[in-house]
């Protein structure tokens with residue numbers, strides 16, 4: 001079993017009278033895929049936003065590699081390697097796929113736009129970009145303007161941009177949203193191929209994706225963590241089935 005890399009301790013987020021996450025404690029193990037599931041409004045995105053630093057918890061702490069990072073903002077967490085993709089990554093439509101990724105790689109390297117730097121550095125950035133495009137299935141699309149990509153390819157590009165930032169923990173909010181079956185399958189394969197190198201926290205309604213990819217599944221209902229375990233354990237957990245998975249999953253299990 002791998003070590004814990006990211007930990008939520010008693011995370012509570014209140015919006016006025018509404019408690020969106022209620023005393024959530026969970027440990028994300030390094031180089032695993034940890035899925036967060038639950039019905040609409042269960043608090044999954046709110047939990048992810050607290051892990052990414054976009055939302056400050058009302059109570060509780062977040063620890064990264066044993067260090068309290070609760071007060072670190074989005075940028076601070078990104079520098080540590082906790083990065084959220086989808087929903088917040090901005091793709092520049094007029095830039096080529098390659099340029100979108102190379103800019104992210106440059107930001108990571110902290111070189112801004114100083115292209116006059118040693119050609120060796122520029123070459124290293126180009127190599128890193130090509131390798132990320134390869135990794136995300138976009139090797140043949142480097143010269144294509146991002147604006148003409150299909151929905152699925154655009155999501156691959158968003159993932160490529162995140163990978164160029166060299167994350168340790170990737171926070172993914174519904175990566176399969178809006179995809180047709182073929183695109184979703186491609187994304188599941190892609191995420192599966194990243195599991196060996198990255199820790200992934202996955203919020204996803206697509207149960208095929210969750211049960212395919214996740215090493216651990218945590219279930220949120222009404223802001224509370226009601227169960228956490230292997231996909232098999234979650235599938236056979238009677239109260240989870242009742243609260244969330246329903247008869248469809250029961251039949252599929």
Ligand SMILES: Nc1ncnc2c1ncn2[C@@H]1O[C@H](COP(=O)(O)OP(=O)(O)OP(=O)(O)O)[C@@H](O)[C@H]1O
Pocket residue numbers: 015018019020038039040041042043044045046047
């Ligand atoms: N900024 C906000 N201000 C007020 N209420 C909010 C805010 N963000 C979320 N909520 C509320 O908190 C609760 C949890 O929302 P959240 O989006 O985290 O759930 P979710 O599990 O991600 O849902 P879904 O699966 O539908 O995306 C919901 O009742 C939602 O309306």
